[in-house]
Amino acid sequence: MMTFFKKFIPLIFFCLYFTSLAQAEKVFLVKVDGAITPVTANFVLYALKYAEDQKGKALIVELDTPGGLVDSTRDIVKNFLQSEIPVIVYVSPQGARAASAGVFILLASHLAAMAPSTHVGAAHPVELSGKADPKMLEKVANDLSAWAKNLAETRGRNPDFAELAVKKSKSITEKEALSMGVIEIIAQNVEDLLQKAEGRKVKVKEREIILKLKSAPLEVIQEDFKTRFLKVLANPNLVYFLLMLGLLGLYFELSHPGAIFPGVFGAICLILAFLGLSIIPMNYAGLALILLSGLLFFLETQITSHGLLTLGAIISLLLGSLILFGHNPPSLRVNQPFLITVVLTSAALFGGITYLAIKTLRKEPVSGKEGLLGKTGRAITEITPSGGKVFVEGEIWQAYSDVNISKDTKIEVIEKRGFTLYVKPLP
Template sequence: MRRLLLYCFLLIVSPGALYAQKVLSIKLDATINPATADFIHRAIDIAQKERSSCLLIHLNTPGGLLKSTRVIVGDILESPVPIIVYVSPGGAHAGSAGVFITMAAHIAAMAPGTNIGAAHPVTTQGEMDTIMSAKATNDAMAFIRSIAAKRGRNAEWGAQAVSNSVSLTESEALQNNVINLIASNEQELLNSIDGKSIPVSTGTVVLHTKNATVTTLDMGWGEKMLNILSDPNVAYILFMLGLYGLIFELYSPGAIFPGIIGGISIILALYTMHTLPVNYAGLALIVFGVILFLLEIKIVSHGLLAIGGVISLLLGSLMLIRTDETWAMASLSLSVIITAVAVSSLFFLFVISMGIKAQRAKPAIGLEAMVGEIGQSLSELNPVGTVRMHGEIWKAISSTGLIPEGKKVVVTGFLNLTLQVEPYIEPSV
């Protein structure tokens, strides 16, 4: 009877206490991209369904895409479950997009030896013009001010992090009201926040985390794959492999394998590029460069087409990612670009040189292969007779007059199936 009364009392006074001993924890040690945004969205849904006291996000990121950051921040602000962002472990960094995610959390914490900041919008290749830079910076500043106002955090520092790329250590972040607390480990953090009242989208929730059981949620294999594919360098490499695979299949119908690999690579690359700010002029230049390489194989241009292909491929690669919609980490590595251009150029030059060599090589089969070969006359050639070549008897005609039987002859040409021969002269020593 007492247990029943206690149960009813807890149900009326604090329904959350019935689910007090459960915390869902995820680790986000990656760039911010569509895959990580989907992962956090899924974690919030699971935490809500399992009635977890809160969702704990271990954060360590250098930054990522603005679009994905906005999606994550929106999910956190609208979450019915308290979100705890913990910049950890020691040495971790909440940079660029990580600043927005940390400041959007219901409770923000950092481990000793971590830092936060440097949220200025950056370009992926080169420099933005003044107008575009001002637009991107002002937009990001307004975004972080709105987040800070929502959570009661230091909006001025957030604006400085965007406009001047300033950073703070964990102690400085606590002093400047950027985070709520510093915790050496996960258990210390959960003990510190126990009993706090957290306003969420559905009301106010009291945290019961002191003796909570922490359940870890990992990325699914699909999310891990998409996380890898979200790297612009991977997308670029897949696109180049896809182009070459399809080209080899077209030039060697029936090979099958290059076509399959090329098709899969192109599809994966296009999926990734769909999530990135792709410059289609750069994409067109890359395709045009490959076409020029192929034309060099078919048309004798003395290297002009190949040079044009190298220039087009290089410029297209540098232009592939637009510079006005991304943040840090959404860029193509210059070393990857140079390597891809160099390998492509060397490969096509190798193919071109082998083609020229094949054109100049002596035929190995057929009547053409007989020219220059040495045989023996089986009858008198005056001027027509027969000769033995490679164990075969051929009809032959002498192009220099009478050739006696049993003499060595050399083939100088052919007419239909009749060999043209002349006496073989032994080379002098």
């Protein structure tokens, strides 16, 4: 038996070696589509770490972005520069772009490639940081320009384009990028990219690596549910809509206690909105104004202001909505037509609920303590100063009277004290 196993030991070791070798020769692919946010950055960094742990031959980042946040871009770029494996940024598919933040990500790659009918550029700091002050804008532009030039020089690419992309918002096609030395490859698809990258030399840290990717198996790193969920919540239009729904739901519950569903639904929407706001940079003054508008609408139901509180609430809602994401890049702001539509609709709904609440509060009571006063009924037992029972408005109540009232005598409710009625006999 031992002899039998000894014969197979070399074969087992060979299989283990072949399996590890096949695993080491993988090329990993991750797709980045949309604005560069903390969620996107975390996913890209996870993919890079996973590819490094698996000893992959390279990581391909298929990029299509309108831009994004500076801090998230810096996180990606820093990890690309410190990567243990080659990082290939591929602007794809056709019609894609590497705008704004995408320029820095492309420049930081070990090998840059673009698909036909794509473009790169327009990295002006207005799109990256949203600063409007001229002096601050100049400082940010100089800082980002130096950063872009440094990345281009580090990777042996055209530093002049890097500077123009930041300071002049220059944008170029894939053919111009190739001729100007901004990228190294134009590829039709990923398979074509692997073919054209074969044999090229790239510098990974202090090591020079010759790429051998042509026959390497390709593994796509898929987004997990958490990443997909947070990416959906990173949409400013959705976050703003959830915020409005949450406020409306809670306001309806406070104005009409006991409905339950609007309150629960509104609370869930608000929690999701706040989760989205923790991902997307926002102006806290804008959020405070929006919350203030809800408070003013509610106070309108409690205080007679002849519409002044409602007017203040609408103005507060509009101003808060405009500045909530006002300092963000265009891709991380609420679409203006959508914003105006939601503001007008929300103001109309808030106003309608306020009107119904005021109308309800001003109606003559038909139930409760006030609703029973003056109502007539019948004594179903003898009523004495010690107590008895009466039938009023379809309900049986405990009751008492200063005089004895015999059974089946008609009575009138004079006062309600807790759950006991004070009654007197009718003539």
